[in-house]
Amino acid sequence: MLYWDTSALVQLYVAENDSAYFLQLVAETDEPIVSASIATTELLCVLHRKEHLGALKAGSARRLYRKFSADVRSGRILLISYGREVEEQAEKLLGLTFAQPRTILIRSLDLIHVSSALVNRADCMVATDGRLRALAVRAGLRVLP
Numbered sequence: 001m002l003y004w005d006t007s008a009l010v011q012l013y014v015a016e017n018d019s020a021y022f023l024q025l026v027a028e029t030d031e032p033i034v035s036a037s038i039a040t041t042e043l044l045c046v047l048h049r050k051e052h053l054g055a056l057k058a059g060s061a062r063r064l065y066r067k068f069s070a071d072v073r074s075g076r077i078l079l080i081s082y083g084r085e086v087e088e089q090a091e092k093l094l095g096l097t098f099a100q101p102r103t104i105l106i107r108s109l110d111l112i113h114v115s116s117a118l119v120n121r122a123d124c125m126v127a128t129d130g131r132l133r134a135l136a137v138r139a140g141l142r143v144l145p
Contacts, residue, residue, distance in 0.1 A: 003126065005113045006046065007127050007128040008126040009035060009039055009068075010047075025144065035113075039113075040072075047065055080116050086115045086119050097135060106132070118139060118141070122141065125141045126145075
């Protein structure tokens with residue numbers, strides 16, 4: 001199963017340099033896009049931040065978020081709830097971030113994403129964020145792209 005971090009989900013809704021790659025990845029499978037429920041808030045913030053900074057036209061953030069919400073309702077995107085299993089996995093993963101010779105200064109939401117992927121038996125993480133990708137690799141996940 002492919003697990004999608006918010007950094008990759010954004011590429012499906014906002015035209016960015018690598019968006020074609022991510023859209024092709026989705027087109028190649030019938031499986032739903034899987035991510036953590038925290039992606040809803042993260043995506044909402046990213047879209048509004050981009051609109052505020054002028055990277056999106058006025059009103060685009062709301063429209064794109066409605067499209068994302070429709071994709072969730074239709075089952076195209078499956079959101080995983082945050083619960084005790086994810087918390088326990090996050091506690092274990094912290095050892096990988098600080099016990100290695102090269103520390104990964106992981107952010108809390110990125111730790112939740114990697115933990116969610118592992119709890120749900122994903123074998124691959126789709127993400128563009130460097131720190132998240134580094135932890136995913138240490139945790140035994142393949143990463144795309």
